[in-house]
Amino acid sequence: MNPTIPVEHSDPVNASILAVSEDLIAGFQRQPFHLIAEKSGVPLETVLERIRAMVEAGVVRRVRQTLLSTKLAHGALVAWKLPEEKLNDAFDFMAKEDPFSGHVVIRSTDTDVSGSGYRLWTTLKVPVGESLDFHATALLRLTGATEYLLMPANGVFALGVGHTRRKTLEPGDKTEEQAVMMTTTAVDLTAEEWTVLLALKEELTLDEISESPWDKRAEIAGVSLDRFCEVAETLNAKKVIGRFSTFLEHVKPSATGERVTRFNGLFHWAVPKGREIEGGAEVGRHFCMTHCYWREGGPQFGDVNIMGVVHGTEKSRVLEHKAAIDRHLEAVGIPVSYTNVFWGGRSEIKPSEISPKVYHEWHAVHSEPANS
Numbered sequence: 406m407n408p409t410i411p412v413e414h415s416d417p418v419n420a421s422i423l424a425v426s427e428d429l430i431a432g433f434q435r436q437p438f439h440l441i442a443e444k445s446g447v448p449l450e451t452v453l454e455r456i457r458a459m460v461e462a463g464v465v466r467r468v469r470q471t472l473l474s475t476k477l478a479h480g481a482l483v484a485w486k487l488p489e490e491k492l493n494d495a496f497d498f499m500a501k502e503d504p505f506s507g508h509v510v511i512r513s514t515d516t517d518v519s520g521s522g523y524r525l526w527t528t529l530k531v532p533v534g535e536s537l538d539f540h541a542t543a544l545l546r547l548t549g550a551t552e553y554l555l556m557p558a559n560g561v562f563a564l565g566v567g568h569t570r571r572k573t574l575e576p577g578d579k580t581e582e583q584a585v586m587m588t589t590t591a592v593d594l595t596a597e598e599w600t601v602l603l604a605l606k607e608e609l610t611l612d613e614i615s616e617s618p619w620d621k622r623a624e625i626a627g628v629s630l631d632r633f634c635e636v637a638e639t640l641n642a643k644k645v646i647g648r649f650s651t652f653l654e655h656v657k658p659s660a661t662g663e664r665v666t667r668f669n670g671l672f673h674w675a676v677p678k679g680r681e682i683e684g685g686a687e688v689g690r691h692f693c694m695t696h697c698y699w700r701e702g703g704p705q706f707g708d709v710n711i712m713g714v715v716h717g718t719e720k721s722r723v724l725e726h727k728a729a730i731d732r733h734l735e736a737v738g739i740p741v742s743y744t745n746v747f748w749g750g751r752s753e754i755k756p757s758e759i760s761p762k763v764y765h766e767w768h769a770v771h772s773e774p775a776n777s
Contacts, residue, residue: 410454410455410458412455412459412461412462418447418451419455419459421446421447422441422445422447422455422456422651425441425445426452426456426650427650427651427652427653429648430444430648430650431648432646432648433634433637433638433641433649435634436617437470437618438452438453438615438616438618439616449616453615453616456468456614456651457611460611461611464653465651465652466653466754467609467652468608468609468614468650468652469606469607469609469650469652469756470647471606471647471648471649471650471756472602472606472645472646472647473645473647474530475561476590476592476645477533477591477592477594477645478530478531478532478533478591478757478759479530479531479537479557480529480530480558480757481528481537481556481557481558482526482527482528482529482556482698483526483529483553483554483555484526484556484702484705485525485526485548485552485553486522486524486550486551486552487524487525487548487549487550487551488549489524491548491549491550492511492524492525493511494549495525495549496509496511496751496753498544498547499525499527499548502547503767504758504763504767505529505530505531505757505758505764505767506527506528506529507527507528507529507754507755507757508526508752508753508755509525509526509527509752509753510526510527510750510752510753511524511525511526511752512524512525512671512748512749513747513748513750514747514748515748518745519704519706519745520702520705520706520747523552523554523705525550526671526747528757529541529555529757530757530758532759532760532764533591534761535764537555540768541553543768543771543773554702554703554705556702556712557589557700558589558699558700559589559700559701560586560587560588560589560682560698561586561587561588561589561699562585562690562694562698562699563584563688563689563691563694563695563696563713564587564647574693574726576693576722576725576729577691577730577732577733578691579691579692579733580692582690583687583690584688584689584690584697586682586686592643592644592645594643594645598636600627601626601636604622604623604625604626604633605619605622605637606756607622619633619634619637652754667720668716668717668718668720668723668749669715669748669749669752670715670716670717670723670724670727670746670748671712671713671714671746671747671749672712672713672714672730672744672746673702673706673709673712673744673745673747674688674709674712674734674743675707675708675741675743676734676740677739677740677742681699681710681711682699683739684711684739685711687737688711688734691729691733693715693726694713694714694715696713696714697711697712698711698712698713700712706743707745708742708743709743709745720748723746724746731744
């Protein structure tokens with residue numbers, strides 16, 4: 406790595422690149438870095454040099470084509486209850502040994518309220534046709550957890566990152582219109598589409614951060630580059646492709662001690678039954694929300710049905726964002742019977758595996774031993 410190349414996310418050139426590359430390159434693009442250069446106003450050669458340098462320095466933890474895996478796999482947010490002495494070991498297992506658990510976070514609340522005993526939170530995905538309960542039960546056995554609660558998404562109102570861009574937001578900043586709810590209905594793919602998809606989704610190597618990042622992926626898929634791109638564009642049309650993204654390391658500080666964010670608040674609101682889409686659309690229109698979903702938490706969590714995540718460098722600022730959303734919900738006439746914040750602590754973020762082959766291999770290794 407060239408030590409003269411600035412690598413911190415706060416460097417003005419890097420900030421210009423990241424403001425685009427984090428979450429503004431939608432869908433599949435044949436030349437994604439060209440588009441980042443065009444939108445950011447930074448020359449292509451500099452874009453490539455800076456992103457490579459940030460990856461090498463650990464400031465950017467991965468560069469990859471994301472998938473809308475709600476269309477490709479059954480998924481849920483999972484809250485786990487464990488004995489305190491098993492909490493960190495369970496975290497390690499979910500983060501390192503289970504490729505189907507994505508975001509793994511130990512959470513806490515400021516006061517002892519409904520659901521406070523569920524300290525470990527994960528996202529979980531399993532291939533279409535497989536059972537979330539079956540996989541969660543295996544994890545329960547393997548980690549020593551005592552309970553779990555599956556909370557699949559009934560709808561998605563916000564899904565992005567944009568930490569660099571969100572740093573300057575004021576509480577209450579929002580779109581002119583309500584957020585539109587995305588559905589989570591699974592789609593069918595052909596064998597060729599699966600082959601291209603599985604090659605497409607892996608994070609880019611340093612060599613692939615180039616003007617033509619898909620050459621090696623086409624070779625892996627066993628098709629020409631043109632055919633690879635054609636199939637990827639078909640997948641795009643089927644709405645299973647997310648964004649092309651540089652993922653900042655926002656959990657751990659950089660080598661010089663800089664942090665992208667310090668606080669991660671999972672917000673809960675319980676709105677009246679029948680008004681979940683309206684409530685989610687009003688919450689999800691706020692720019693501060695990196696995620697916003699309609700999920701049913703049940704009586705364990707005050708019958709919460711709208712959940713979302715906000716990040717920030719100051720806890721007070723995160724709470725100001727929530728207070729602004731609370732005021733907005735009141736102003737538009739949506740009653741809230743319960744609300745809370747679950748703060749993120751120790752966390753590990755990785756893409757969830759969705760391959761049926763990997764799923765069956767994992768369960769073959771981790772299946773419960775037969776009684777002798």
